[in-house]
Amino acid sequence: xxTAIQILINSIVSGLLLSLVAIGFTYIFRVTRVFHxxxxxxxxxxxxxxxxxxxxxxxxxxxxxFAILVVASLIYLIEKVVxxxxxxxxxxxxISLIASMGLYVIxxxxxxxxxxxxxKTIDNSISGSFEFGNIIFTKVQMLQxxxxxxxxxxxxxYLKLTKSNxxxxxxxxxxxxxxxxxxxxxxxxxxxxxxxxxxxxVAAILKTMEVxxxxxxxxxxxxxxxxxxxxxxxxNVLLIIAFSITLTLLQNSIEWFLNAQxxxxxxxxxxxxxxxxxxxxxxxxxxxxxxx
Amino acid sequence: MNYIFHILVMLEIYILLALxxxxxxxxxxxxxxxxxxxxGIGAYITAITITKFGFxxxxxxxxxxxxxxxxxxxxxxxAGKVRELYFTLATLALQIIFFAVVYNWIPVTNxxxxxSGITNPKIFGLNINSPISFxxxxxxxxxxxxxxxxxxxxxxxxxxxxxxxxxxxAVLSLGKNPNYYKRISIILSAIIAGxxxxxxxxxxxxIDPSSFTxxxxxxxxxxxxxxxxxxxxxxxxxxxxxxxxPELLKFMQMPDSIAANMRMILFGLLLxxxxxxxxxxxxxxxxxx
Numbered sequence: 001x002x003t004a005i006q007i008l009i010n011s012i013v014s015g016l017l018l019s020l021v022a023i024g025f026t027y028i029f030r031v032t033r034v035f036h037x038x039x040x041x042x043x044x045x046x047x048x049x050x051x052x053x054x055x056x057x058x059x060x061x062x063x064x065x066f067a068i069l070v071v072a073s074l075i076y077l078i079e080k081v082v083x084x085x086x087x088x089x090x091x092x093x094x095i096s097l098i099a100s101m102g103l104y105v106i107x108x109x110x111x112x113x114x115x116x117x118x119x120k121t122i123d124n125s126i127s128g129s130f131e132f133g134n135i136i137f138t139k140v141q142m143l144q145x146x147x148x149x150x151x152x153x154x155x156x157x158y159l160k161l162t163k164s165n166x167x168x169x170x171x172x173x174x175x176x177x178x179x180x181x182x183x184x185x186x187x188x189x190x191x192x193x194x195x196x197x198x199x200x201x202v203a204a205i206l207k208t209m210e211v212x213x214x215x216x217x218x219x220x221x222x223x224x225x226x227x228x229x230x231x232x233x234x235x236n237v238l239l240i241i242a243f244s245i246t247l248t249l250l251q252n253s254i255e256w257f258l259n260a261q262x263x264x265x266x267x268x269x270x271x272x273x274x275x276x277x278x279x280x281x282x283x284x285x286x287x288x289x290x291x292x
Numbered sequence: 293m294n295y296i297f298h299i300l301v302m303l304e305i306y307i308l309l310a311l312x313x314x315x316x317x318x319x320x321x322x323x324x325x326x327x328x329x330x331x332g333i334g335a336y337i338t339a340i341t342i343t344k345f346g347f348x349x350x351x352x353x354x355x356x357x358x359x360x361x362x363x364x365x366x367x368x369x370x371a372g373k374v375r376e377l378y379f380t381l382a383t384l385a386l387q388i389i390f391f392a393v394v395y396n397w398i399p400v401t402n403x404x405x406x407x408s409g410i411t412n413p414k415i416f417g418l419n420i421n422s423p424i425s426f427x428x429x430x431x432x433x434x435x436x437x438x439x440x441x442x443x444x445x446x447x448x449x450x451x452x453x454x455x456x457x458x459x460x461x462a463v464l465s466l467g468k469n470p471n472y473y474k475r476i477s478i479i480l481s482a483i484i485a486g487x488x489x490x491x492x493x494x495x496x497x498x499i500d501p502s503s504f505t506x507x508x509x510x511x512x513x514x515x516x517x518x519x520x521x522x523x524x525x526x527x528x529x530x531x532x533x534x535x536x537x538p539e540l541l542k543f544m545q546m547p548d549s550i551a552a553n554m555r556m557i558l559f560g561l562l563l564x565x566x567x568x569x570x571x572x573x574x575x576x577x578x579x580x581x
Contacts, residue, residue, distance in 0.1 A: 112553050268388040275378050
């Protein structure tokens with residue numbers, strides 16, 4: 001019983017971090033139609049930028065602000081130089097996926113040149129844990145939960161105050177009609193790329209506090225976020241969080257009962273089943289045949 | 293001198309892989325992120341049948357090709373069900389499932405420890421065991437595949453494969469089944485990648501899962517897109533660029549520790565530039581729609 005509760009607690013915390021990445025990935029994918037694998041590169045860039053400044057200044061606020069600035073600038077550059085021109089050429093999703101793979105390869109290899117391939121950890125001042133019988137809740141986990149929830153809350157407030165969800169839904173449904181109705185789709189694209197990247201950056205910093213970071217670390221979490229995106233298939237933050245936590249719970253259970261290496265295989269087996277038998281996602285309206 | 297022949301063998305393997313990917317991407321318009329699956333099946337089945345059952349190379353190769361065909365049928369079922377990005381995502385899923393299987397099915401694949409002691413092939417009693425003999429052996433395979441394509445590209449079946457790529461509805465209106473032509477294309481692609489895998493396994497005499505990852509699939513796809521899809525010369529050019537790039541970097545006296553990352557940075561950059569400014573690739577004929 002204790003083990004089950006521990007797995008559940010760990011899954012909720014890790015699922016929350018996954019949901020930060022998945023919210024960004026889903027909004028970017030649904031709004032811009034870019035299957036943004038370079039999100040993994042953005043994720044690790046944020047973590048390394050934070051780590052770099054932290055070792056220089058030992059100031060968390062400066063380090064986090066710098067990391068956010070770096071990822072926002074990087075994704076702005078990527079959008080203006082690569083994705084937006086491809087969108088203007090009316091390139092299809094496969095083209096932007098290939099461009100995204102190229103960008104991912106460039107980013108992680110630059111990071112490997114700058115910081116090396118090995119795992120880098122933060123000299124952690126946040127150590128210790130709370131123990132309730134057999135159940136352990138570390139202080140890092142508490143920080144991850146508080147900051148992760150707060151970040152999602154900020155994103156929800158942003159959507160509420162700016163009525164962005166409706167605008168983004170509109171662009172997601174039909175970009176041209178959205179333009180006709182006066183929506184500045186280019187601006188909205190750029191905004192969602194930047195916001196999605198900042199969410200990934202926060203997740204990366206929080207994860208780095210726990211396990212450290214290496215240049216390859218972004219791909220696995222981005223692919224899992226992509227699975228959440230396909231399963232959910234809607235612009236709904238709460239559903240994305242629910243699916244992220246459920247998927248993490250499944251992965252952690254597989255890791256506990258089978259082996260860590262099976263968890264990705266089984267996650268992607270689920271993705272395969274969904275793609276084959278429910279392309280419109282688990283919770284979604286039916287897609288027209290020509291959009292499948 | 294052996295080093296030059298080693299480079300040549302690797303070039304031949306990548307030419308075969310690129311030609312196999314070109315069959316899917318260039319001729320069928322199916323963007324697959326699972327080419328390393330067939331490469332891996334070719335390598336693993338060859339390795340397992342040789343080391344565990346003591347089969348000859350040619351029998352092992354035949355079983356490897358048969359296994360590739362069986363898995364290709366699963367891929368073709370998927371290609372019949374979903375298109376474009378969803379097909380690509382399905383292949384991505386299959387790639388990760390394949391890696392999980394070879395990594396975890398320890399009694400058969402030996403997991404992360406890999407399989408060693410894979411014996412060299414023999415042709416007419418001649419043992420192929422040196423880089424020069426492997427370069428010749430691989431060269432013969434490349435020649436066979438190129439000659440096959442010289443013939444195949446002119447056949448009516450290939451025209452229907454390309455027609456399926458360009459307009460499925462038009463193919464249907466001719467009373468042809470598009471899925472049948474996709475199936476042929478995927479099977480052909482799988483066979484060629486399987487042959488490359490089998491050459492790789494016997495050449496290195498050791499394989500492990502790290503050679504058949506998603507990164508490898510992305511790399512093979514990139515080689516085709518950079519060289520240009522839809523023609524024989526495109527994938528060959530892409531493979532030459534990929535294999536000779538590190539040699540160029542060495543010539544520029546770049547240390548080995550930097551050269552590996554620099555190669556990937558340049559390759560990634562080339563991929564982005566190609567997609568952005570020259571979607572047909574260097575020598576390609578087909579632009580991915």
